[in-house]
Amino acid sequence: MYKTILLEKENAWLNIWLNRPDSRNALSAEMVSELKSILIDTRSDEVIRGITIQGKGNMFCAGGDLKGFKAVFQNPNTSRAEIENASAEIGVLLDLLNTMPQVVVTLVEGAAVAGGMGLMSCGDVVVTTKDAFFSLTETTLGIPPAQIAPFVMARIGLPNSRRLMLTAARFDGIEAHRIGLADIAVTNSNEFLDVIEKIKKGVLRSAPKANAKTKALLFESLAMDSDNFRSYAAKTFTDCMLDDEGLEGIASFIEKRKPSWSL
Numbered sequence: 001m002y003k004t005i006l007l008e009k010e011n012a013w014l015n016i017w018l019n020r021p022d023s024r025n026a027l028s029a030e031m032v033s034e035l036k037s038i039l040i041d042t043r044s045d046e047v048i049r050g051i052t053i054q055g056k057g058n059m060f061c062a063g064g065d066l067k068g069f070k071a072v073f074q075n076p077n078t079s080r081a082e083i084e085n086a087s088a089e090i091g092v093l094l095d096l097l098n099t100m101p102q103v104v105v106t107l108v109e110g111a112a113v114a115g116g117m118g119l120m121s122c123g124d125v126v127v128t129t130k131d132a133f134f135s136l137t138e139t140t141l142g143i144p145p146a147q148i149a150p151f152v153m154a155r156i157g158l159p160n161s162r163r164l165m166l167t168a169a170r171f172d173g174i175e176a177h178r179i180g181l182a183d184i185a186v187t188n189s190n191e192f193l194d195v196i197e198k199i200k201k202g203v204l205r206s207a208p209k210a211n212a213k214t215k216a217l218l219f220e221s222l223a224m225d226s227d228n229f230r231s232y233a234a235k236t237f238t239d240c241m242l243d244d245e246g247l248e249g250i251a252s253f254i255e256k257r258k259p260s261w262s263l
Contacts (some may be wrong), residue, residue, distance in 0.1 A: 012048060058189065098151060
């Protein structure tokens with residue numbers, strides 16, 4: 001079905017592989033469209049509990065497709081509105097990934113540059129190899145990190161974002177872990193398997209709707225004032241307490257058994 005991504009499903013988990021290794025998995029318009037398509041389809045899939053995103057060819061993502069930028073965006077036949085719409089589509093993809101009800105894990109090896117860093121920042125858990133490298137290179141090309149800025153900043157804060165975006169600094173996975181861009185740093189890609197199995201084990205012990213509601217609560221806490229959030233949180237808690245998951249979760253604890261969703 002897809003030309004730029006590969007999919008693997010196993011045990012309530014969806015693995016998405018960026019699959020343009022000859023282009024260092026750069027985000028072409030086609031890849032953006034295909035990623036949006038699978039994420040929209042998966043969003044309402046109650047069977048899938050978690051998603052992993054990584055790149056083929058020992059490379060996560062080298063950012064936007066610069067050849068496409070030259071051929072399309074700087075083509076005199078391309079209107080300003082078309083360029084703006086294409087940029088906005090990147091933002092739509094990142095927002096979609098960032099707010100997926102499922103748990104999203106991004107696994108980085110090789111490099112996550114420019115838009116690739118934006119993509120990885122949308123993970124609930126980010127794992128990198130220590131020798132991977134990172135850089136926000138947009139300003140060296142005369143353009144800003146427009147759509148990725150809020151997602152990177154949500155991970156590493158304003159001071160680090162200013163420093164990295166304005167200096168195009170290059171750094172490795174150890175530094176990415178130190179500043180909070182990555183949650184876990186491993187020695188090599190072979191260790192990804194052990195790490196992801198531990199993450200999956202925790203996710204698959206957790207109630208899927210409760211995970212989705214928790215993720216939504218975190219985002220709403222950033223947007224609401226304290227009074228409105230208090231009301232929203234109380235309603236969400238009550239909804240979950242009286243839902244089938246809440247009834248099953250409390251009952252399974254009292255009865256000293258696994259809840260029905262635990263895999």
